[in-house]
Amino acid sequence: MSRLGKVVPLFAFLALCAGCAKVVAYRPAPIVPAATAQRLEARRLTDPGLERFLAQNLGHPVSPWPMREWNLQTLTLAALYFSPQMDIARDQLAVTQAAIVTAAEHPNPTLSLTPGIPSPWLFDMPFTWPIETHGKRALRIEEARHLSSAAKISLAQTAWKVSSGLRKALLAYQMAQANLAIDRSTQQLETRQVSLLGRMLSSGEGARPALQTARLALSNTRFALSEAEGQVVTAEAALAGAIGVPVAALDGLQFNWPNIRQLPAPASLSLQRIRRDAVLNRLDVRRALDQYAAADAALRLQIARQYPNINIGPGYAFEEGNNYFTVPLSLVLPIRNRNQGPIAQAEALRKAAAANLLAVQAGAIAQSEQALAAYRSALAALKQADRPIAGQRVRVETTEHAVTAGEADHLQLNSLLLEGAVYARQHVAALAQAQAALGALEDAVQRPLGPDASNFPARASSMAVRGRKESER
DSSP states (O other): OOHHHHHHHHHHHHHHHHHTSOOOOOOOOOOOHHHHHHHHHTOOTTOHHHHHHHHHHHSSOOSSSSOSEEOHHHHHHHHHHHOHHHHHHHHHHHHHHHHHHHHHOOOOOEEOOEEOSSTTSEEEEEEEEEEOOTTHHHHHHHHHHHHHHHHHHHHHHHHHHHHHHHHHHHHHHHHHHHHHHHHHHHHHHHHHHHHHHHHHHHTTOSOHHHHHHHHHHHHHHHHHHHHHHHHHHHHHHHHHHHHTSOGGGGTTOEEOOTTTTOOOOGGGSOHHHHHHHHHHTOHHHHHHHHHHHHHHHHHHHHHHTTSOOEEEOOEEEEETTEEEEEOOEEEOOTTSOOSHHHHHHHHHHHHHHHHHHHHHHHHHHHHHHHHHHHHHHHHHHHHHHHHHHHHHHHHHHHHHHHHHTTSSOHHHHHHHHHHHHHHHHHHHHHHHHHHHHHHHHHHHHTSOOSTTGGGOHHHHOGGGSOOHHHHTO
16 A cells, blocks of 8 residues: 555544534524413413422422412512523523633644645645634633623623512502502591481581582592502502513412511611612622623733734645655734734723723712612601501590590591591502612612511522523423
């Protein structure tokens, strides 16, 4: 066998080795809109995967299951389980993690075969091994890791937004239910007021204008009751949307917020503490830091690319019965440019990342200060709304005793009860405003501040929350 006949099998062997690398086959994943819509409509809070998800994140089995009563914590976890935004954020994180693998890959060597004419008297087989210089691979990996870290923080931000939206929806639902209960009670009291005034007018003891005023108030209350019922339906639909299930999934369930009236005192929320939390704890600030670090690594990578990579490798040539072995060395000569354009772009991007970080920090401080001022104002309004309630209760008790003793009539007692309904409505409005202000303050620092703060690891960071797909395994 000629020497050329020995070289050709060697070339075939090297080509076979290259083919031994793992090859990823295409896997089709068709999407049928009708099927996905059907799966969305079939979502229920009795999902077995949701049960496992709750047990994993609560740290204990859920009993009884399925649950009939849901609170803020369990509803938050349900929203994180069903949320499509969380799935999107997890998939985006997977993309950045795959980018780390891409950044860590070494360039493949090159093997070529150049037969001449007349064959087989001319034959050339160069083998080129690329060598990256100046730590370019390490800089690519560093940039990709910072971008992946920023994607993790984006996942945590998404979890916070989902839980914050659920909190707002549950608050609106609870307040709508409370207003509906007040309107129903008011309707009963005003119906009785009309009846009592009608009896007095029939006996010649009352005045017709008072009866007409009572009837007008009853008519207004009936209209308000109709509106309140519609608001409950709307709030229930919004709550289902915040959880990520159809409205039918909420049928027969009860939603409680036991600590809704427990609000942190202003003394426990100092301006200095809120500012510190806004600057250090906010997820968008931490993400901006990672984005700046990635921009800095990208700049250093472009600077390193001023220096060319080296291509080296043994070569073999066969020419008219003679064998030639060479060691070729090649590189790109940085004569016409030294990568100035990409370097300038990367430096500008780093400056933009630094400016973005400062803007995010400034916005966080301003938002936290405004949110704290709004919360303090709302808390003061709530206290103001609560002041007449205690005195009104005392007057009701006194009047009840007087009615029993025959010293007062039922019209006086009923009027006091109607006065209490007005105070109750004011209390609900002030409580809703205070809870909304607290939620805005929590959004400003992106940390729970209420009495349930220790029970909400999921709202503090999505890293503690396992994905829905993992729970479905």
